[in-house]
Amino acid sequence: MSDLAAIIPVILSGGSGTRLWPASRETYPKQLLPLVSERPMIVETALRAPASAGFAPPIVVCNEAHRFIIAEQLREAGIEGARIVLEPQGRNSAPAIAAAALLAAETDRHAVLWMMAADAVIDDLAALHVAVATAARAARAGRIVTFGIAPTRAETGYGWIARGEPVPGVEGCFAVARFIEKPDAATARQLLEAGGMFWNSGMFVFAAETLLAEMERLAPEVLGAVRAAVAERRADLDFLRLGPSFAASPAISLDYAVAEKTDRAAVVPCGFGWSDVGSWAALWELAPRDGAGNAAIGSVLLEDCRGSYVRSNGPLVAALGLADTVVVADDDAVLVVPRARAQDVKRIVDRLKAAGRREATEHRRIYRPWGFYEGLIAGERFQVKRIVVRPGRQLSLQKHYHRAEHWVVVNGTALVTRDNEQILLRENESVYLPLGCVHRLENPGKIPLALIEVQSGAYLGEDDIVRLEDVYGRA
Numbered sequence: 001m002s003d004l005a006a007i008i009p010v011i012l013s014g015g016s017g018t019r020l021w022p023a024s025r026e027t028y029p030k031q032l033l034p035l036v037s038e039r040p041m042i043v044e045t046a047l048r049a050p051a052s053a054g055f056a057p058p059i060v061v062c063n064e065a066h067r068f069i070i071a072e073q074l075r076e077a078g079i080e081g082a083r084i085v086l087e088p089q090g091r092n093s094a095p096a097i098a099a100a101a102l103l104a105a106e107t108d109r110h111a112v113l114w115m116m117a118a119d120a121v122i123d124d125l126a127a128l129h130v131a132v133a134t135a136a137r138a139a140r141a142g143r144i145v146t147f148g149i150a151p152t153r154a155e156t157g158y159g160w161i162a163r164g165e166p167v168p169g170v171e172g173c174f175a176v177a178r179f180i181e182k183p184d185a186a187t188a189r190q191l192l193e194a195g196g197m198f199w200n201s202g203m204f205v206f207a208a209e210t211l212l213a214e215m216e217r218l219a220p221e222v223l224g225a226v227r228a229a230v231a232e233r234r235a236d237l238d239f240l241r242l243g244p245s246f247a248a249s250p251a252i253s254l255d256y257a258v259a260e261k262t263d264r265a266a267v268v269p270c271g272f273g274w275s276d277v278g279s280w281a282a283l284w285e286l287a288p289r290d291g292a293g294n295a296a297i298g299s300v301l302l303e304d305c306r307g308s309y310v311r312s313n314g315p316l317v318a319a320l321g322l323a324d325t326v327v328v329a330d331d332d333a334v335l336v337v338p339r340a341r342a343q344d345v346k347r348i349v350d351r352l353k354a355a356g357r358r359e360a361t362e363h364r365r366i367y368r369p370w371g372f373y374e375g376l377i378a379g380e381r382f383q384v385k386r387i388v389v390r391p392g393r394q395l396s397l398q399k400h401y402h403r404a405e406h407w408v409v410v411n412g413t414a415l416v417t418r419d420n421e422q423i424l425l426r427e428n429e430s431v432y433l434p435l436g437c438v439h440r441l442e443n444p445g446k447i448p449l450a451l452i453e454v455q456s457g458a459y460l461g462e463d464d465i466v467r468l469e470d471v472y473g474r475a
Helices: 041-047 064-076 093-105 125-140 185-194 208-218 220-231 244-248 254-259 280-286 339-354
Strands: 008-013 059-063 083-087 112-117 144-149 160-166 174-180 197-207 234-236 239-241 265-270 295-297 300-303 309-312 317-320 325-329 334-338 365-368 371-379 382-389 397-399 403-411 414-418 421-425 430-433 439-442 449-457 466-469
Touching (some): 008 041, 059 093, 064 239, 083 093, 093 112, 125 144, 125 197, 174 254, 185 197, 208 220, 220 244, 280 309, 280 325, 280 339, 295 300, 325 339, 371 449, 382 439, 403 414
Parallel strands (some): 144 265, 300 317
Antiparallel strands (some): 144 197, 160 197, 234 239, 365 371, 371 382, 403 449, 414 439
């Protein structure tokens, strides 16, 4: 059996979507976006642990609001057998990984887990697998192993690790002498010059029984709450929903709860090209650049610019004379910031939230289990939306107290329930849904259904939906 065989990848998909605003937002954070390749970052993460290399199917721990999007993205990528575990609320990485370890230990307490964030970038997959194999050998010997990234600069945005003595019997693995919090600039320069220091990647490999034993010793309040939540779990469609006791756990990272306190911590020094993609400046470093150091993504025209990152997710962006600047244009918001201050974007999001602006947390396009909708026009007592329903999917059976709707099919076939009748609509056909009628929209075809919805009435909020039946279990 290879060192990679049966290792369980555990992908933590949390985060608030603030550091890469406006492309990333709370309802659709960066791990769900194709920021570095043509695939969403969570898919790239899952594909680093393929079944063909012997890895077990992944466990994904995520926010309830993202569950259908993640399930669909994994399905489209051909990733089979994933267990998607839903947190009642985010409590940081220690409770999340404790839940995964408890679930894995139910069938094999010796199971080796590989914990990773859903939104990092790694360049060299072969080197990564070599490092994971080394870490797995140490994990089977009772170690809790992290990966130390060879530093290339005096970075203040990462924690650091000081390497200790070699771990006996595991070549390439060392005890952790100490973990170092994110340093100031002067300390970071000293660490870089000292040698034997590494950036903390935040990835860990360990046996389930080892982690649980150390959590029992070092973070019993976390393990107690999570153990109760796992006992309370219930199946919800294809998802595993943790019980309400999860909320009683302290919100704490695995680093603080266990790694920095345990005497079992070890590190595998690595050089596989890692980035946590923590800012637009980090994406500039990863992106292909022209001779003037510019990265241009999407519909972008640059004239006399240098050292800039300009990205459009929709409209044409034309820039003249920019230097060391980040410009990101979404369909409803534009960010302009000096590249050196890209870490401060969260301050903009905080102000938007304080002002109650929708753009702080959600895009114009809103994803649902059946597809998505996006606002096109809004005016007094009316608004227009585009709705796309995936093949074989349906919306809830519902009614509205304050609005009427008119649907016009522009692509595909719609099966519409309107009170006691069913109506089949094809392209260029329409139906009127008066205020208060019971209705449902279904796509019985094999291609996406697209329609234009015109709403009219005294109140047009999304909370004016009374669901009578819903195959997705929503209230």
